[in-house]
Every structure is written in C-alpha cells, then in structure tokens.
Amino acid sequence: MSFLSNSTSSASTPSSAANGKELVNDITINNGPEDSISDLSFSPKQDLLAVASWDKKVRIYEIDPNSGNNQGRALFEHDAPVFSARWSLDGTKIVSGGADKQVKLFDLQTQQSQQIGIHDGPVKAVRYVECGPSNTQAVASGSWDKTLKYWDMRSPQPIATIQLPERVYAMDSSQKLLVVGGAEKHISIIDLNNPQQIFKNAQSPLKWQTRSICCYPLGNGFAIGSIEGRCGIQYVNESDQTKFGFAFKCHRTGGAAASSALRSSTNSPSRAYPVNSISFHPTYGTFSTAGSDGTFSFWDKDAKQKLKAFPNLNCTISATVFNSTGSIFAYAMSYDWSQGYSVNRPDYPNIVKLHATKDEEIKPKKKR
Known part of the structure; x- marks a missing residue:
C-alpha cells in the first residue's frame, strides 16, 4: 500500500471527530533535527522539505510522494537557532533567518550558503516575495529590531527598510499581500505593489499575543492565531471583512472547547x-x-466548519505545511517554548x- 494510496476521496464522509487511527500510517522523516523545530517549508516545484531548527541548522529532505520514503539532500548552518526557512519561487534556493541576526541564502x-542580510x-x-508591477523578486525579513527589510541578494545593503510598530512575531505573504504580526x-499589512510603505496598520482581532499568521492562497486576507487558542479570519478589503470576517476558538480543553462549527461558544472555563x-x-x-495542546485540525473558513480533528500526539506541534499539491501535510512534533525553558x-x-x-x-464539504 503506497503512502498516498489513500488520498482519493471516499464515498462515505466520516465525522470530524478523531478515532485515533488517522495518523498510524504517517511517515517519519529520517535523521531529523537535534533540537526544537521552528519552521517547515515545501519547495513549490518538487517534494523537497526544508526544516529549520534550534540546533542552528536547516536541513533539506527529498521525499518520494508515492512511498513516503525520504532522505537528506542538503544541510546548512547558522551561528544560532534558526527561526525561519523558506524556498525561492523557482525552488532552486532557500532563504533563512535566525537568532544570529543573519539572513542567509542557500x-x-x-x-553553498551566503549571508545576504543582517538585522x-x-x-x-x-x-521570498515579488514586488511592484514588474514582479521584482526579493527577500523580505522581519526582526525583533522592529524593522522589515528587503534584500535583492546581490548587495549587502537592503533595498528598503520599513520601521514597524513593534517586534516581529509572525509574518507571511501570498500573491501581492505581506502581513506582519x-x-x-x-498587524502591519503591506501591498507588495508598493512594498516600501505600510498599506494599513491594525490591531489583532484577538485578545492576546499573536503567535502565527498565514495568508490565503488568493492573497486577499489572512488567518491569525494567538496564544489563547483562538484564530481570526481576516480580509484586507473592509467590506469583505464586515461580511466574512470572524474569530473562533480552537486548541482548548475542558469547558466549551471548540465545537464542530466555527462559531463562538459559551464562556465556561477552559x-x-x-x-x-x-x-x-x-x-x-x-x-x-x-497547537501546544498536541493536536491539529482541518477547517473550512467559508463554511465556518471543522472538517477534521486529529488525535492528540501528547507533545506540542510547533510547525506545519502542505506540499505544493496539498497531497502531503507535514507537521513537527517538538517543544514550542510556550512554557519557557524549564519544561523542555x-x-x-x-x-x-x-x-x-x-x-x-481537507476538501470543502458540499453545502446542504
């Protein structure tokens, strides 16, 4: 039975509840990192997975999409923990950033790796982003020094520097949308058609500290996650936000934990x-x-519905990513530092x- 032989749709539609068997056949990446995993990124062109880690390394693995067999393809290092690693749009290079304040290109x-930027x-x-009407490629890096910088990979000086309101905790881009949490x-929203200035500054719709951001594939909005087990569905266009924007509870235990529908539940303790x-x-x-509760779930924002809950893995999940076709979902079981160094x-x-x-x-269910 091949790794992806079960990826075709079934006639029956199981409930969103986990039965404990969904992850039994999941494949483990060989020769994984030696410390906490901070980021996962699939190449947009083939099944190559980049893994950034607190062990100061970025590892690249080659994955057979049919069998799930995998092997190390390359490795490069920083001088301190690596927080982020992402592919170039043509899949030939990887850019990374970390606690050593460096932006590197591999x-x-x-x-070969080289330093292309510094904070x-x-x-x-x-x-990796495409800027302006001519789609000029650049690397965007967000730092705890409260700046966003663009690099063109040929000059040690940034193309542009944007002063941000605060330290960068999360960042993502899609199409001509770049969002910094x-x-x-x-929240700073940037239109990459005009990358040198902030299009709009806003406040998170959630009550507590921002933990994660991911832009929609269409580039018209983003989802934002916080430390309080909530997720906000946001749109750049104000009228879209009024019509379609909302927030929902997830990654909670006890009390009114997230229900099958993405609607706010009663405020009992959880x-x-x-x-x-x-x-x-x-x-x-x-x-x-x-989340830090050791679970992941699949959702449909347009139908406001939980599609699938998966069993608890009894350790925090620090990073996730789909491959370019969506046939593989990679997830990292690793300490996320949410409770400080003493819990590690x-x-x-x-x-x-x-x-x-x-x-x-993962496919949207047909509307009844």
Whole structure:
C-alpha cells in the first residue's frame, strides 16, 4: 500500500471527530533535527522539505510522494537557532533567518550558503516575495529590531527598510499581500505593489499575543492565531471583512472547547493553548491549525466548519505545511517554548511526520 494510496476521496464522509487511527500510517522523516523545530517549508516545484531548527541548522529532505520514503539532500548552518526557512519561487534556493541576526541564502545546486542580510536583532521570519508591477523578486525579513527589510541578494545593503510598530512575531505573504504580526497585537499589512510603505496598520482581532499568521492562497486576507487558542479570519478589503470576517476558538480543553462549527461558544472555563501554526491547502483553500495542546485540525473558513480533528500526539506541534499539491501535510512534533525553558526535557521529541491527506479530511464539504 503506497503512502498516498489513500488520498482519493471516499464515498462515505466520516465525522470530524478523531478515532485515533488517522495518523498510524504517517511517515517519519529520517535523521531529523537535534533540537526544537521552528519552521517547515515545501519547495513549490518538487517534494523537497526544508526544516529549520534550534540546533542552528536547516536541513533539506527529498521525499518520494508515492512511498513516503525520504532522505537528506542538503544541510546548512547558522551561528544560532534558526527561526525561519523558506524556498525561492523557482525552488532552486532557500532563504533563512535566525537568532544570529543573519539572513542567509542557500543554493541547492552549488550547496553553498551566503549571508545576504543582517538585522540589529534576531530574524523571526523570512519570505521570498515579488514586488511592484514588474514582479521584482526579493527577500523580505522581519526582526525583533522592529524593522522589515528587503534584500535583492546581490548587495549587502537592503533595498528598503520599513520601521514597524513593534517586534516581529509572525509574518507571511501570498500573491501581492505581506502581513506582519508584531508584539502588542500590532498587524502591519503591506501591498507588495508598493512594498516600501505600510498599506494599513491594525490591531489583532484577538485578545492576546499573536503567535502565527498565514495568508490565503488568493492573497486577499489572512488567518491569525494567538496564544489563547483562538484564530481570526481576516480580509484586507473592509467590506469583505464586515461580511466574512470572524474569530473562533480552537486548541482548548475542558469547558466549551471548540465545537464542530466555527462559531463562538459559551464562556465556561477552559484551558487555552497557543495556536503555533496555520497552513492553507494550496488547491482547496481550506486550512489547518496546530497547537501546544498536541493536536491539529482541518477547517473550512467559508463554511465556518471543522472538517477534521486529529488525535492528540501528547507533545506540542510547533510547525506545519502542505506540499505544493496539498497531497502531503507535514507537521513537527517538538517543544514550542510556550512554557519557557524549564519544561523542555532531553527526551522531548523532535520529529517531523508526513501525513497523506485524504479528500474527505481537507476538501470543502458540499453545502446542504
């Protein structure tokens, strides 16, 4: 039975509840990181997975989409923990940033890395972006030094620097949309047609600190996750936001934990966990949330519905990503530092798993 043989749709539609067997056949990435996993990124062109880690390394794995067999393809290093690693749009290079304040570029063909940028503080997130009407490619890096910088990879000086309201905690881009989530719940929205200025500053719709951001594939909005186990569905256009925007509870236990529908529930006591990672399916536009409670779920924002809940893995999930076709969902079982250094143990797992997605798990359900 091949790794992806179960990815075709089934006639029956199971309930969204987990039965404990959904993850049994998931494949483990061989020779994984030696410390907490901070970021996962699939190449847009082939099934190559980049894994950034607190062990100061970025590892690239080659994955057979049919069998799930995988092997290390390349590795490069920083001088401190790596917080973010992302692919170039043509899949030939990887850009990374970390606690050493450096932005690095790794060429997969030559296996060489070079520093292309520097900040005054740790680099929390990096993205490859296309700027302006001519789609000029650049690297965007967001830092705890409260700046967003653009690099063209040929000059040690940034193309442009944007002063942000606060330290960068999360950042993502899609199409011509770049969204930066900062400390004190600041959100900075940038139109990459005019990348050198902030299009709109806003406050997070959630009550507590921003933990994760992921832009919609269409580039017309973004989902934002916080430390209180809530997720906000946001749109750039104000009228779209009024019509379609909302927030819902997830990654909570006890009390009124998230229900099958994405609607606010009663305010009975419950324990809330950080939403560490949000990932959108490239084809269906549905999405995943993963949290410190050790679970991940698939959701449909347009139908305001939970599509599938998965069993608790008994360790925090620190990062997730779909591959370019959406047939593989990668998730990292790894300490997320949400409770400080004292909770981290030598035996805490640092594992990346590959889940073959089924249509009945992730495809929007037909409206009744």
